[in-house]
Amino acid sequence: MFTHVRRDLRTGRGRRAVDPVIIVGAGPVGLTLALALARQEVPSVVLDEGPGKDDPRPARTVVLREDTAALLTRLSGAPLDDLGVRWTGWRSMRRRQVLREVVFDDAGEPAPLHIAQHVLTNALRTAIADEPLVKVVTDSRLDTVEQERSGVTAHTRGPRGTWWRGSYLVGCDGPRSTVRKLLDIRFPGRTAVERHAVAALRTELPWPGQALLHRTPPWRMSGPSAGEVTARPLPDGVWRLDWLLPPGKDLVTPELLVTRIRETLAGWTGGTTPPYDLLDTGVHTVHHRLARRWRVGRVFVAGDAAHLLGALGTHGLDEGLRDVDNLAWKLAPAWHHGPHEALLDSYQTERRTAVAARLRAADQVLPVLRGGGALRGFVPGTSRGHDALLADGHLGHGPLGAPGAYADSPLAPRHLEHEIPVDTPPGTPVTDVRVTAEDGSFVQLRSRLGRGALLVVLVAPGTGVWDRKHWVSAGIMPRLAAAVTALPHPAELLVSETYPGAPAHTVLLVRPDGHLVTALNGVRPADLYAAAEATLGGKDRDRTEQAEDTEVAEETERTERAEQRSGAGAEAGSRTR
Template sequence: MSKTAVDVVVIGAGPVGLTLANLLGQQGVEVLLVEQGEKLIDYPRAVGVDDEALRAMQTAGLVDEVLPHTIPDQKIYMVNGERMILSEVNPTTREFGWPRRNGFVQPLVDQVLLDGLDRFPNAAVRFGAEVTDLVEDADGVVATLAGGETVRARYGVAAEGGASPTRKRLGISFEGETRPTDGIVIDVANDPIGTPHAVFGGDPARSYASIALPHGIRRWEFTLFEHETADLVDDDAFIFGLLAPHVPDPGKLDIIRRRVYRHHARIAGRFRHGRIFLAGDAAHVMPVVGGQGWNSGIRDAFNLGWKLAAVLKGLSTDALLDTYETERRGHVTQMVAVSLGMAKEMTDHDPEKAAERDRLAANRTPEEREAQKRQAFKPQPKFERGVVVHTPLPTFKTLPARDVPRLAGSIFPQPRATDADGVEMLLDEATGQGWRVITWNNDPTAFLPGERLAVLERLGAHLVQVVPTTQLPWARKHAAAGVTVVGDLGGESSLQAWFDAHPVGAVIVRPDHVIAAECLAQELGDVLGKVFEAACIA
């Protein structure tokens, strides 16, 4: 019986396992990714990647390889059985630096993530390696593979899908519901329609989706009725009958693949069991209508990745890992509920309910339609607990009295800015990745005692001084040692606009771009100390 020792063993080479392995590999963590299959899965799954996930790809250094497999700013039309538009989803903001909605081809993006592991000698992947058991002992975890080989690791992450054998062996519940009807997915090459948008059809006769994908691919999804069996997926006459109302000649379609899937909405009873973590579909599943299953899994990997690395490098204590579930559960619960609600609204075949839905849609106000258009129904991550320090609104007379929500626990924006030489780029590229202390106009070191600076240095944090581009030559000349100067471009989405809108002069940003705390410049030293406590800095 051979043994392998690593820092982290990740089970499942889906998008979550692949993303997590890349993030850990980037941090110098020794990670082994094991996958039961002989190669990456290529059957139909996710078709939408959002701005948060693209920012995670940017952090992992792979966004340039991912973008060629996307359709940016993909518009969605929700229509009824008569093809009348119920609502339009077309968010065009770049709050986090990337388009909020993007169509994509998942197998090709998964391949980008797999190829990305070649960059790291400390990251390895094993295909054809089924994990038959994963147990915890006093020193870590031991994964047993189907041939008797064992892998010892300090931590284990199960990202092997909704049927997660690890979750089942641990006896962790998976509460929720399964929709009574299945769906059928059909992917077609040489798109016979050729339009760039997606259509979700809430037709009581049979609900459907038609989605343009990159590289001339189109996807159709149809709801099956309870009396229709899964083997119909292999019946050409049935498939052509589904497609007949959508294309001139179904018999001439170049069908790549077709598959039946189930609509689940479930959340694991816990995401952590000692040194074992659940991530992605192993921890939560949701109907595909909301387009957030893939993205929610990427958020898991992004949240867990930096925390595992911090603990394994001795920067934080193991208690930091408790915040993974603390932070992720609330948001994913919201996302599952939204996805389930959308699924019920668009796939309900009761004509009376469909008519009521259509009536409500027709009576929406212009403001409600605009909210739908900008995707306001999608809950943004906002952590009330975890690695978050909530500071009270300042009451000093220098600041106007405004009822402004505190943003600690939410994602810091990523506008375009410049480096110290005036070269324009996205903010994360200008500041550097990892922990960041960002101040407007001020030298951050002027407000930080030596012991705080020493901890920041140990964390590899970036001290960032943001100034208007007019001040760049002066700021670059007079910047303190170790301070990164960033030029603000001005305008509605600039950092100056962000600081104008919030009564703070400093913000502490975590490696996953979440605001750990915000404060006045003079408070920075004390608030940073509280952040260190929340992050269990060793």
């Protein structure tokens, strides 16, 4: 039996037991969602089609940007920097010329984190093993989804085939998503946008710790080649190398790939192939697809089940993790207090719009960078400028790589009288400044995200050099604290000495996923309340006593149907509550 008692977020009083969230798929996206929900006291059942472990594949890796790496570190508690590699630098080359070189350090641009996917997945599984609110069920393949107003029923086949009952269901089950197919959601897009031959090998290269994008290298390559190769470092002297393949279905044989490795290593090291140990190979095909709908009633899709992207250096896992960050904090209040349709609907609106913008940007730039001369007028500039666009995708910059903004979100507040501009536009991720927490400790702003609470940040220069007890009850603090307490959702009050572009006494309202709601000129309780209310979807909450009665009636009807399907005795032994 898997039962959890729902608790009121403000009073902590227990409420009636409710069904967990069913998560279909135990990849990085599904496991991250389970942890994100658990941090907000929401139980989940993860249906894993496989045996519960991933085979090592060194050539299957992921590159995480600053925000997604911080999300995974915060949720898993794992030392991801020790399990992967933070790039020390990046260089773009064309033939023998270095076009762009970036050095990553603590004071400058944040370094991407490169990690093998099976290592990341194992770290998430380890974190879940110690989480009592998450139940992972292996060898369970979904084949049926039914839903009513009050919940979702799913059936799995396999050695542990049974019926499962959930409050919501999220399909994180990859490109061939069963959830998406059962809901009859269209998944249009383009197939085989790019293909790459991939190899993971242990060797020494002239730029330890740096990633390299090399276009039109000066040496001849055997077999099909589009004249582009990428090298990314991994731990223990391992590198992942990707060769862009021309359009078509040319076969990449093991012999041809070994020849390509030797030619590339010799070209980079001055003509002689250095010793290397080949660990893994493969062919990576990039597709661009976007699901028409991301929500159908109480069922959602996320990650590769909702979108596929990855051309021009962009990485789909980043967007899948941002799906999780966006959805988890919206499911949590729905689970604790009942569904708020505007808040749940905003998941599709915000995330689908953000991913669609990246797909559009890649599709527009792709023909230019891959030789589509007829379209060059739409992306002006020299080949050096085109290389910069391609590097943006790899480094997480611009429309090809930067985290999406929710400026036009239905949750954005309108017509706030005292709103002021800061360097972070509303709807974009906040800067990770140092803040003083309510207990007086100094922490990074990002460390307070993901707990389901809104964050209210007061910019107060000078507070960092004084003990908190001297200023917490002085000036505008008592009035601000009272305003925060009165908000329609739990919120945490933080204080920062500075924030980019914000004058003294600016008050920032930040969503649980780290996107800025608004910046206010001073303590403005009415505007702060209105902004918080808008962030939760407005006033039209549809959780009523009538809905509670409807749930009870539907629970009875559902039980009768389940007994007809499998018998009352079998049903009583297999249901998870």
